[in-house]
Amino acid sequence: MRELTHTEAIDLVGRFEAAEELPEQMRSDVRLLGSLLGRVLRESGSPGLYEDVERLRTATIHAYTDETPEAFARAAAIADGFTVERADEVARAFTAYFHLVNLAEEHQRVRALRERDGRPGRSATDSIAGAYAQLSSEVGEEAALTRLQSLRFHPVFTAHPTEARRRAVSSSIRRLAEFIDERDAAIRDGADSARIEPKMIEEIDTLWRTAPLRAEKPSPTDEVRAVMAIFDETLYTAVPDVYRRIDEAIQGADAGSRPPIVRPFVRVGSWVGGDRDGNPFVTAKVTRKAAGIASEHVLLGLERTAQRIGRGLTLDATTTPPSDALLALWRRLRAADEDAATEIAKRSPNEPHRRILLVVARKIAATRTRDADLAYRDPEHLLADLRTVQESLVAAGAPRQAYGQLQHMIWQVETYGFHLAELEVRQHSAVHRAVLAELEGGGSRSEQTEEVLEVFRAIAFVQERFGPRAAGRYIVSFTQSAADLANVHKLARHAMGDGATLPVLDVIPLFETFADLQAAPAILAEVVHHPEFEARLDATDRRLEVMLGYSDSSKDVGPVAANLALYEAQAKIAAWADESRIELTLFHGRGGALGRGGGPANSAILAQPPHSVDGRFKLTEQGEVIFARYGDPAIAMRHIDQVAAAVLMASAPSNEDRNRDAAERYADVAAAMDEASRARFFELVKAPGFAPWFATVTPMEELGNLALGSRPARRGLSVESLEDLRAIPWVFAWTQARINLAGWFGLGTALEAVGDEHRLRQAYADWPLFRTLVDNVAMSLAKADARIARRYLDLGDRDDLAELVMGEMLLTRSWVIRVTAGKELLDNKPVLQRAVKMRSPYVDALSLLQLRALRSLRSGDEATPSDPEQERLLLLSVSGVAAGLQNTG
Incomplete structure (x- = not known):
């Protein structure tokens, strides 16, 4: 050598x-x-x-x-x-x-x-302006405008531990x-x-x-503050900038001097500080604190914005006379804060619009500091004041000041309220059942029961302090029956007591496993007749949210069958909602890695079943994906524009017809792929001893020692049971081993079962779901490495399982290249191919260092103390590989 x-x-x-x-x-x-x-x-x-x-x-x-x-x-x-x-x-x-x-x-x-x-003149359909133009040509301008103005994009930030860098x-x-x-x-x-x-x-x-590694795992509060950095540095200004650009593209030179066509369509959600499923560190106290931190950030932002706009609004009353409504508003504001109003009036002589904004800034500050005499009661009262100023400016012949920076602030209040992010609570259905059994049994209450009940009191507190939008969505993990959802309302009544006002709750089922996805329509058909659900549907114009989990279904039946099952579940749920006159929003629990629904969001949206989007799209954004998509203002604006354009185009007749026709034409292909891929996946994961073998040939156990996030890697049981292994370390461990099995395993066998290369190429051209699946697998395989994978598999003593994995990898690679008509992976995506190739040798170096650390750590016996230097080397390499591969979790 x-x-x-x-x-x-x-x-x-x-x-x-x-x-x-x-x-x-x-x-x-x-x-x-x-x-x-x-x-x-x-x-x-x-x-x-x-x-x-x-x-x-x-x-x-x-x-x-x-x-x-x-x-x-x-x-x-x-x-x-x-x-x-x-x-x-x-x-x-x-x-x-x-x-x-x-x-x-x-x-x-x-x-x-x-x-x-x-x-100039760019109007591609992957921008909202371009999508609007295309939609107008299909359904007419009036119908397209209605859809644009009811558009909704709802990213939900989560604290899942895949962002490996500090x-x-x-x-x-x-x-x-x-x-x-x-x-x-x-x-x-x-x-x-x-x-x-x-x-x-x-x-x-x-x-x-x-130091590249955290000394300790972050607390949930640390995770809240990390997400706040994205808001402060990017989202607060980027979102109204998106609205402005769309309005400029549609209205042209008139934008900024006329009322905007665009209505604020972004809503930000957060599980950070609210998701307690399997995370004992997220308590009711943490949830209250998370809501307080978020409110502090947005109110501080609005206060500074009002000050900045107010200082610049030096329009004299002789050139821009105030309306009667503005003068009345000034009298009310002066009466409430006379000393400050007098001082501001001295500094703003004959500038009525300026002084209103400066007093508004003081009222926002009072809202932040909880000064009840001066604080705004809710965001609607602030919006009313801002619109009074805006209307006065328009009446005085100053529309550019009315629809310029002042409009940006109005958009910010409409988007973020006084809460910034809509905090969502999540808990496992089994916890609810255990707590109710204890409460109905009449014995003393355990610590778990008291904590579960305290969460409902925390939701009521947050709604009372920061408004009903600040909290209220309650997600039930592993929903398996209508009773699992009704239990939330039972627990709320137990928590608040007889006669107390209950928090407003939108209870959201999360269907995760293959069996649960299949059972979803029947569960929903039953639960909407429960009294609390009927009442909430009546109060919200029959709106309902349903969450779909990508991770556990993939771990349950493999990535191919899971993708097909998710599509089928969405189609059935959408059909049920349409028949039941329900305005459905499907909430996609996607991760960053391919085995957890990762990949480009816009192409995935366009591949959804007819009527399953209808202008509304909600998804989780987590781990390194948050910083990759929202860390830079220009990239964040582009991402929001692209995704929202796809949401708008998803319900275009041309797109819905294409998806419907393709699903019917290739139903036999889907059935063959489903059966063959699932059988192949079960051959692997149901083999005797698979779980401990998996823990041996990947750094799964060691990942639990990396201070990535506050949540434990497992739900309490040993690695002998894959069912209780979280989907995140399942995917992350395969990625670290450069096998990426969770993103592709079974597709090669599935395509071989179909066998007709010409028909598969035609499906790749005509069937968006299939194309998205194949493209994601191509990326997953391109980031894998057979030589390094083989070395990880050699850590175990199961040649049969190792050969099964390597054989399927080679088969899948071969079929993907043939189906995409290339000579190697990603030939049809040269920019992505270049990025992967540029990184691969450097990732290889870190993988080789990780392997030597793993071999050293595995060479001792239980009586031998662990080697902290080798453990550190392993964790350093984990962080480096995550940085190199990027979409790791």
């Missing part, structure tokens, strides 16, 4: 980087960031670190491009030959590199978005992003861009010196 000479190594790396075909600006960023990291490793790493990193980098690139066993063995030998201290540093170096490459890639996306926005690392990367922006501006202006580099290298040095 001859090591490459220095000249050969330079040539190899150069050829590999050239083959990546990166956009020139991105190539420049990657080279600069990589060279600056190299300088940091030389200056701040231990002697010889940079050289060792380069040795392993060159070896893994050689192994990736050469594909011979000898080249791979040499790379593995280098990784195995490091001392554990050096391996630790090398793992940190590769992880830092991934953070920098991810940053460069994200920045290139922002550049591309800015260039796209600068081009907030300190994220903050460092954000600062680096600002420096790249600064450098771009200097280059555009012909200034000296080299002066930015010292700032960049200082920040990269900070990133290198920052």
